[in-house]
Amino acid sequence: METSTQGMHQTFHNIGSSTDWIVMVVYFIVIMLFGSYFGRYNRSTKDFFFGGRRFAWWLIAFSIVATGVGSHSFVKYSAKGFEHGISSTMTYINDWFFLPFFLFGWLPIIVYTKIRSIPEYFEKRFSPSARFLATILLLFYMLGYIGIGFLTLGKAVLPMLPESFTMFGNEFQITLMGAVIVIAIITGIYITFGGQTAVIFTDLLQGFILLFAGFFLFFLGISYIGGIDVFWNLLPQEWKMPLAKFNHPTDFNFVGIFWQDGVAGSIGFLFMNMGLIMRFMATKSVDEGRKAATFNILFMLPLSAIVVGNAGWIGKAISISNPELVPPNTSPDQIFVVVANIVAIPGVFGFIMAALTAALMSTVDTLINATAAIYINDVYRPIRTFLKKHELTTKGEDKKELAAARYSSVIITALGVISVLAFKSFPTVYEAHGYFHSTLTPPLVVAIFLGLFWKKFTPAAVITTFVAGVALMIVGLHDPNVITPFNHGIEMDPNHPYSYIRALYNTFVCVFVAVAVTVTTTQQISVSKMLKAKSNGLQIVYVMIAIAVLTFVIVLFDLLPLTLQFVAILIMMFTTSVVSHYFIKYDQELQTTGLTVWSVDKAKEFFKGSKINNAEGEKIKVNWKQVEGEEDIVNFSKNDMDRMKAKVGDLVYLCDVRKYLGGLKSVHSVFGEPHDEDGIVHITEDNLLNGVFEKGRLLTAEKEM
Amino acid sequence: MYPCVILLTISLNFIKTFLEGYMPSFFDTWFPFIYLYVVGGFFFLVGMIIIKKSGAINLNIKRHKYWYRILIFGFFYFVVLHAFFIILALYW
Structure with missing residues (x-):
């Protein structure tokens, strides 16, 4: 094992032995063979993406463990466990609040309306232009998520690799990005030949293995320290709290994380994460989906919280009792690997690392699969329909789509690698993920939520939310002082200002735009009718579009003082909503029936095609x-x-x-x-x-x- | 809503200053718990009301009644879980 110091933190290299590497390679081969066996159950794109809507709740509940644990990874929670203690569990135990909305609102609607992607819901509920904007935002969200997955994978594997290697007489440094690229190639190959059924079954196996590996590590760690009493007494009292301190420090505080993870993250995870939604859609019925979701949140997430965070707690305890073995300034993102290597014998360490990396790959696989589904449904098919080449009924077309899905998986993998660059500068994966959630989820979360629960929410309102809401969020990025009134007393870190609590500001501005536009619908319709009656109405509408585009550019590049930017955004809200009413034909009765929580029974009838x-x-x-x-x-x-x-x-x-x-x-x-x-x-x-x-x-x- | 947020921030600072004089760790121990279940509980309650009022959950159907109870149980399950661990951290 080698160490080096980078900034404040001590980093490790060459952890593990050749036995560990052999165990890891064998593990990966077994998992891939297991997945390929189930890959033969893919008969169409429906099977490739959704697994044919056939599985029992328990199978999905366990397969979700690997997805959830992988994405909310060992690396980031062990890091926070090491830095702040048992409060690293809080993000796993705050998902219940939105479950009524999910179980009896979103889940039945996405299943009964037979939508294949979230943007498709936006077209049915609002308009094709709303779908287009939702697709862009969702692709950003999914690609960002894939990037976070790759970054975590890279950080997990890096401590096991040497600092450099020599090939053909030349010395090559092993960098984070280099590791990410190699991992991405392996991941891309697997998903391209797997599909959803393969992912579900490998995740099922890995769900069990992960829980076992995590608890095994906890058991080994406790034994190493000298028993549960010694462990508990070594931890400082504040490390034992299940919730973080209310509003400090800036990099880990309760209130910021509540809004970022408990609100934006939970809704994002349940309502927007296509990877997870596709799992629920793969259950045989809505009721089975409800069972899977409930079981997962009630039992699997609290268990997973221990599984993913315990290496950090053990690391903290060892760093107090034996600071030479685990220096207190160990790089937090490496603590999982460091602790696993200390408490486990060679071979067992390899097994734990294999379980960790394979789970992370599962998460990334699921996300790539889901992003490919969005590409096929919301980009490929609409374009083919536009070019009049699309015939859904032909089997030849399905084959073409399956091939396109596989090619797109490769491109998505590459874009995921590129998106790692956006998150690499954050001190830990946890903060990168927090910032990502706070920034990318609010507009879609607000749009989905209001679309689902508020019949009066119009296409003009959703489009304006996507445009003006995002513009107000960008203002917050340029000038974090606008977030200060929402900060709950959290100090601003000038390097990464308001990483978590910005979720509250972003959600607030999106809700503000959505509500303001919806309640002034009558006035917008009057203006739009007036424009339609005028001979030069269309020219005026084009000018309004130009104003909206110009405003967005001004905000994007921060070209005006803050107050003027706010005024420009208000004008943009007006022009965008009027233009939307001018072009979009919307029948509220027709486009809300079976598509909001107020008419779930109708959705069920549409699904069946007759009375229930x-x-x-x-x-x-x-x-x-x-x-x-x-x-x-x-x-x-x-x-x-x-x-x-x-x-x-x-x-x-x-x-x-x-x-x-x-x-x-x-x-x-x-x-x-x-x-x-x-x-x-x-x-x-x-x-x-x-x-x-x-x-x-x-x-x-x-x-x- | 904007003035409400400012008011909330001021109130929080006041509570912090007030309580720190008597119970130094309350603001960082029980207060996050209260905030979590009051604000989170508000979202939960709104969700329960909407799904009930909209008829998405129909309490005349046996299965739905079961789900309604599970949802309420789950909320209190997490309240008890967090409270238990806070007590454990403070007094064990």
Whole structure:
């Protein structure tokens, strides 16, 4: 093990032995083979991205652990655990507040409206232009998230590598960016050949391994220190608190992190993170999605909080009892690796590091997969539709889309690497992630939230939020003093001003724009009608667009004094909203039905295509028999349909009877006309192939709605 | 809302100054807990009211009643969890 000092912090290199590297390589090969095995279940882009909406809640709940733990990584929480103690757990235990909105608002709507991406919701609820702007913001968000993932991976692996290596007589320095690029290539290769089903199953395996590895490390650490009592008594009292100090220090305080993570982060994670949403959409029903989300937040996140932070706490305790072994000025982002190396024997250390890096790769994989889904749905398809080349029904088109999804994954991976540059200057990954959340989530969070819960929220309001809201956020970036009234007493760090509490300012300005534009809708419509009546109305509208664009440029490059910028943004709010009303045709009744929380039942009806049958029937076990036919229907006997309280046209879910498969072999279909063979379902070849059913295996059948 | 935020900041500073005279660590121990569950609780309550009023959760359906109870249970589960760990940190 080598050490060097960079600035205030001591950094480590060459940690680990060759045994550890062998264990890591073997682990990666096993995980990739495991994923590739399940990759064969991808039959279409629907499967590639969504896993075919078939899985049981427990499978998704455990697969989310690897995604959540990976993204809220070992590296950053161990760093904060080392610097501030057990309060590193607080971001894992503040997600419940928005769960009612998610379970009974967002989740049923995204499933029942059959949307494939968040921007698609914006088109249905508002307009194509709202979708376009949402796509841009969401792509920024996802690429930033991928960048954070790569940065964390790089920081995790770097302590294990030498400072430099020699090749062909030349000495090469190993840099963070170099490590990130190599990792990105490995990650890109895996996701390109995997797909969502592969990711779900590798994440399932890794979820278990991560929990095991994290608790194993905790156990080893406690044993190393001399028992839980010694550990607890070594920690200073403030290190034992589950919540950070209210408003200090600037790099880790409760109130800033509450608004950045508890509010913007939680909503962003549940409502905007396409990777996570696609997992919930992969469950067999909305109710299973609810179970997965609830179980995850109630049980898995508190456990994960211990798993990811404990290396920092152990590191702190060792640094007090033996400061020569773990110097108090150890680079916080390296503490996980340093502690794991001290408390674990060679081989075990390699296993822990493999679990960590593989989990991080899972997160990045999921995000790349999700970003590719956004690209296909919101860029590729609209462009092909525009060029009149798109025919959804043809299988050839699906193949082309699958290929485009794979190519786009590679490009997204490269853009993710580039986005690392934006976050590299932050002292820790935690602060980089906090800043990222505070800055990129508010406009979309506000737009999704108000769109979902406020019927009066108009396309003009959402577009103005995206434009003027972002402009006001940029003002806050240029002049952090505007955030001061929101700071709750947090001091401003001139290098990274208000990294966390800026989330409150950004959310506030976006809500302000959204509400102000919505409540003045009548006046905007009057102006827009007046313009339509004028002969030179269109020219005036073009001038208004130019004013909005000019204002945005002025704000972006900080070309005017602050007060004038605010005035210009107010004018921009007016022009953008009027222009939106001028061009966008919007029918509030039509475009809110089934798309807001106020009409979830309608969404369910649209999903089914007819009235909902809410009668609660039995789940039954049946044998299957293949029949000829092209239609997507299955036929049961009259008696079996009575037991399930099903009618012709209702939706049915058929699944292999082996529960441990978690719905891997299953299919959704529609009840057809009944026959007379009790205990037997008649099923077509297409449904058999989709369900991957085996001869002689019983199926469970249940009426969905 | 802007004056409210300023008022809130002033009030927080006042509470801090007042309480520090009597209970030095309150502002950094129990106050974050209170803030978390008062402000977070407000969001939670609004969510519960909206999903109930909109009919998204229908308490006449057995399954929905179950979910309603789970949601309330979850809130208090986290309140107790945090309170327990604060007590543990302060007194154990």
